[in-house]
Amino acid sequence: MPGNGHEQATLEELARKWQAEKRNLWVVAGDGLAVHDALPEALASSTRVASNGFFLERTLLERPEHYQREQFSLVLAPVPTG
Numbered sequence: 001m002p003g004n005g006h007e008q009a010t011l012e013e014l015a016r017k018w019q020a021e022k023r024n025l026w027v028v029a030g031d032g033l034a035v036h037d038a039l040p041e042a043l044a045s046s047t048r049v050a051s052n053g054f055f056l057e058r059t060l061l062e063r064p065e066h067y068q069r070e071q072f073s074l075v076l077a078p079v080p081t082g
Contacts, residue, residue, distance in 0.1 A: 011038060046073050053069045054067055
C-alpha cells in the first residue's frame, strides 16, 4: 500500500464493507513495520518461520547453478471496523 496518511481510514471502511458480507479483512506483510504503518494500534501476530529450499540462487550476469534455501514469516493483523 502506498503511504499517504489515509491508510487506516480506508482500511476500516473496506473492513466494514467486508463485514457486511460476513468476511474479515486482514493486513498481511513481510515485516511488522509495514503492518504498524498501516494500522498503528493493531495487535499483529506472526506466522512461524517457513523454509523453502527450491529458490534459484540470485545472479545478474550468469545463469543460476544451484538452489538456495529461503526462510520467511508473515505478520498479520485484523483490520478493526471502527
